[in-house]
Each structure stands twice: as C-alpha cells, then as structure tokens.
Amino acid sequence: MPADLDTKLITRNFGNEEARKLAGYEKLGGYQTLRKALRMKPEDIVEEVKKSNLRGRGGAGFPTGIKWNFLPKQRTATHLVCNADESEPGTCKDRLLIYWDPHLLIEGMVISAHAIGATHNYIYIRGEMMREYQVLQKAIDEAYQRGYLGSDVLGSGFRCELTVHRGAGAYICGEETALLNSLEGLRGQPRIKPPFPAVKGLFGKPTIVNNVETLMNIPHIIDKGGAWYAELGVGRSGGTRIVCVSGHVEKPGVYELPLTITFNQLIDDICGGVWKGRKVKAVIPGGTSMPPLSADELDVPVEFDALMTDERIGPVKVYKNHNWQDFDMGGGRQLRTMAGSGGIVVMDDETDIPKACWRIMKFYHHESCGQCTPCREGTGWLEKVCRRVAFGRGKAGDVELLSTIAHGIAGNTICPLGEAAAWPMLGFITKFRSDFEAKIPDPTDDLETEKPAAAGATAS
Numbered sequence: 001m002p003a004d005l006d007t008k009l010i011t012r013n014f015g016n017e018e019a020r021k022l023a024g025y026e027k028l029g030g031y032q033t034l035r036k037a038l039r040m041k042p043e044d045i046v047e048e049v050k051k052s053n054l055r056g057r058g059g060a061g062f063p064t065g066i067k068w069n070f071l072p073k074q075r076t077a078t079h080l081v082c083n084a085d086e087s088e089p090g091t092c093k094d095r096l097l098i099y100w101d102p103h104l105l106i107e108g109m110v111i112s113a114h115a116i117g118a119t120h121n122y123i124y125i126r127g128e129m130m131r132e133y134q135v136l137q138k139a140i141d142e143a144y145q146r147g148y149l150g151s152d153v154l155g156s157g158f159r160c161e162l163t164v165h166r167g168a169g170a171y172i173c174g175e176e177t178a179l180l181n182s183l184e185g186l187r188g189q190p191r192i193k194p195p196f197p198a199v200k201g202l203f204g205k206p207t208i209v210n211n212v213e214t215l216m217n218i219p220h221i222i223d224k225g226g227a228w229y230a231e232l233g234v235g236r237s238g239g240t241r242i243v244c245v246s247g248h249v250e251k252p253g254v255y256e257l258p259l260t261i262t263f264n265q266l267i268d269d270i271c272g273g274v275w276k277g278r279k280v281k282a283v284i285p286g287g288t289s290m291p292p293l294s295a296d297e298l299d300v301p302v303e304f305d306a307l308m309t310d311e312r313i314g315p316v317k318v319y320k321n322h323n324w325q326d327f328d329m330g331g332g333r334q335l336r337t338m339a340g341s342g343g344i345v346v347m348d349d350e351t352d353i354p355k356a357c358w359r360i361m362k363f364y365h366h367e368s369c370g371q372c373t374p375c376r377e378g379t380g381w382l383e384k385v386c387r388r389v390a391f392g393r394g395k396a397g398d399v400e401l402l403s404t405i406a407h408g409i410a411g412n413t414i415c416p417l418g419e420a421a422a423w424p425m426l427g428f429i430t431k432f433r434s435d436f437e438a439k440i441p442d443p444t445d446d447l448e449t450e451k452p453a454a455a456g457a458t459a460s
C-alpha cells in the first residue's frame with residue numbers, strides 16, 4: 001500500500017522522550033529486528049534492501065542496495081560509515097533523527113554492518129551538533145552494555161564496533177571521500193574517483209558511506225520486507241521522504257511524507273501556505289545546491305526521478321567553444337533539478353532573487369576546498385559577478401558571463417561541489433533571468449570597468 005500522510009517510519013518517535021533511552025526503545029520493539037537480521041544470511045539482507053528501492057537520502061538518491069553490491073566479493077575488511085555531517089543549507093533532518101531516535105540509527109547500522117560484513121564502523125557527525133553527539137554517544141554506550149554492539153553481538157559471533165567522530169565545521173567534509181580523509185586524520189579534501197569508496201575507502205579498505213536517514217530505514221525494511229517498503233513509494237523510489245521546509249511558509253518544519261506529495265500540496269496543505277498571504281516565487285527543492293523551481297513548476301512530486309524528467313523547461317543557451325549552444329545537463333534532466341537532501345526553501349514573491357542567489361554563491365565560494373581551479377576560481381567569480389548584479393552594479397553581458405563561468409565549472413572538477421554552485425546559478429538565471437536583468441542599470445551599456453554603486457544601493 002502506498003504511504004499516506006499518517007505513515008511515519010523514522011519520525012514516529014519524535015517527541016517521545018522515552019524512546020531515546022534504551023529501555024524505552026526496547027519497550028517499543030526496538031532491536032527485535034536486529035535479532036531477526038542476525039539469523040538471516042548477509043546476502044539475503046542485501047537482497048531485501050535492493051528489493052525495497054531505498055534511495056540514498058544524502059543527496060544523490062543513489063539506490064542503496066546497488067551501492068552495497070559494488071563491494072568486491074573478495075575482501076579482507078570492510079567499513080560502514082554513517083554520514084551525519086549535514087551541512088547542506090536548508091537541511092536539518094539528520095540532527096532531529098539522531099536526537100529523537102538514536103537507537104534506530106544504531107540498530108540500522110548494526111544490521112547494515114552485518115549485511116556487508118563490516119566490523120569497525122563510524123558515525124561522522126557535524127562538529128557543531130554537540131547535543132546530538134552527546135545523545136548518540138550515550139546511546140552507543142547503552143548499546144555496548146546490552147550487547148547490541150561489541151565483539152560478539154547478541155552472542156551471534158558477529159563483531160561490530162561503532163565509533164563517533166566529530167567533524168570540525170567544513171561543509172566539504174560531507175562529501176564522502178573528503179569525509180574519509182578527515183576520518184583518517186588527513187586534510188578534508190575530496191579524492192579523485194574512481195576508485196569509489198566501495199572499492200577503496202577508509203584506510204584503503206572497501207567502505208560504504210550512507211546517510212543517517214538512509215540507515216534508519218533499514219530496520220523497517222528488514223522487519224516488514226523489501227517489497228512492502230517499495231510499495232510505500234512510487235516508481236523506482238521506495239518508502240517515505242523526510243523534507244525540511246524553511247523560508248516563507250506559515251509552518252516551516254521537518255516532515256515525513258509520502259513521496260507522491262507535490263510541492264504545491266506540501267506548501268499549502270502541510271506548511272499552511274506562503275506566509276503573509278503572499279504568493280510563491282521560487283522553491284529550492286533539495287538543499288541550495290539544487291537549482292530552483294519556479295511557481296509554475298510546483299505540481300511535481302517530491303520524488304527523486306520526477307524532478308529530473310519533467311519536460312516543461314526548454315534548453316538554456318550557454319557560451320561554449322566560442323559559440324552560443326543549447327545546454328542540456330544530460331540524463332533527461334529537463335526540469336534541471338534534483339530532490340537532493342530534502343532541504344526545501346520556499347521564497348515568496350517579494351524575494352530579491354539575485355540577492356538570494358548571491359548569498360548561495362558566497363557559501364559555495366567560502367566552502368570550496370580549493371583543490372581544483374575551476375571550482376576555486378569559478379565560485380569566487382560567481383560570487384563576485386552575482387554580487388555586483390544583486391547590488392545594482394552589474395554590467396551588460398553579466399547574465400551571460402555568469403552562465404559561462406558556471407558552465408566552465410560544471411563537469412570539470414574533482415567533486416560535485418563545483419556543480420553545487422554552477423547548477424543553481426544556471427537554474428536561477430534561466431528561470432529568473434528578468435530579475436537579474438532588472439538590476440543591471442543599463443543592460444545595453446557595455447563598460448569595461450565596474451560602475452559605482454547606484455544611489456540607495458547597499459554595498460556589500
């Protein structure tokens with residue numbers, strides 16, 4: 001049966017103080033699925049996860065079972081790493097999941113570790129999340145005491161150690177290979193892929209990196225079966241989806257919802273509509289690295305594939321190989337965006353889009369690790385040009401310049417942080433081009449030098 005608004009899998013213990021303690025969690029049936037999983041063959045668990053159509057909730061929506069299958073058949077050691085870095089602007093679900101249901105995460109990790117044969121595993125948590133770190137560490141200590149973790153989990157002979165590691169506040173350490181470097185004590189910079197972590201990851205060993213929300217779905221899948229979980233969803237995406245809604249709505253918050261709910265329904269029925277009686281202008285669908293949707297594109301479900309395959313947006317023009325060409329991101333991504341990390345930012349019709357876009361570019365410029373030139377230099381130029389447009393000092397051709405810079409970054413970097421800046425930039429100037437042009441004092445005046453600030457404009 002497809003999920004409805006009452007289907008709560010991983011938020012069902014939100015608000016329940018008892019569930020955060022081991023005794024309370026056990027009273028609610030906690031760790032029973034682990035007992036079941038320990039009686040199952042590891043390959044059968046992987047099979048159920050494949051059947052479930054669980055898609056990774058860290059950003060890319062990659063099918064979890066398929067990722068687990070990438071592990072080499074012959075391996076001497078394997079690691080499971082939970083990505084709890086949660087730094088994508090607009091995203092704030094993992095911290096709540098950890099805070100309210102730490103044992104569900106631990107249970108999900110031990111089951112997953114058993115499935116892939118991982119004995120020493122890690123949770124990499126964002127350094128600023130001190131409260132969640134303490135909750136998690138306490139829960140891990142409890143789990144060790146009760147034999148859910150340790151050298152012989154529940155007498156099964158399976159060894160599962162779990163270590164929490166706090167990051168130090170770098171957004172890039174959420175990228176899985178930068179995270180692994182950071183865990184190893186190296187500088188938190190992304191590695192060139194391939195090899196992918198599943199082949200050569202932590203300390204050179206095959207490693208699976210999964211997001212908090214992804215791993216918390218595992219006990220439900222093993223409890224009720226992969227087919228049941230797949231049926232809750234739609235198409236190639238199983239289960240429910242957690243979205244974190246912020247911005248100009250009456251009731252922002254973190255909601256677990258059916259994947260079939262559209263952005264319009266989400267804003268109007270769940271979030272009480274756009275605030276102050278205004279209308280929606282733009283929506284960022286999955287964290288700020290995802291290009292925005294415009295008001296007429298919101299009848300699309302929050303499901304992963306829907307956001308990539310809608311065909312209502314035409315191709316954009318970019319300057320490439322000394323010519324203006326149609327630009328297509330490929331893969332049939334006509335709507336040119338993705339469900340990402342579930343961080344949904346709603347912007348009302350009084351939003352200054354160029355300023356909002358500049359603020360986003362400032363973030364990516366600041367967070368670029370500096371390893372590759374297109375990202376290091378390009379994000380700086382995106383911020384600079386976007387800022388001068390946003391503050392009324394833009395020059396003729398600046399919109400095309402932004403497009404060209406973004407195009408020079410996308411596809412030319414070691415990790416996707418480059419695209420995380422380039423794609424939203426392209427999305428904003430394609431869908432809200434007139435907002436940018438309206439800020440350029442004289443779009444026909446092709447001066448070489450920067451203009452002084454227009455009267456009344458705020459310098460940044």
Ligand SMILES: Cc1cc2nc3c(=O)[nH]c(=O)nc-3n(C[C@H](O)[C@H](O)[C@H](O)COP(=O)(O)O)c2cc1C
Nearest residue numbers: 056057058083085086087174175176210211214416
């Ligand atoms: C710049 C950047 C930042 C990222 N930050 C996070 C993060 O904070 N949390 C997360 O789970 N994934 C993040 N990811 C995605 C991870 O690299 C990885 O794909 C993910 O943790 C895999 O988990 P999943 O398969 O369960 O989605 C980030 C990716 C990039 C490129």
Ligand code: SF4
Nearest residue numbers: 369371372375413415
């Ligand atoms: S794309 Fe940016 S963040 Fe990623 S490795 Fe290159 S410089 Fe670093």
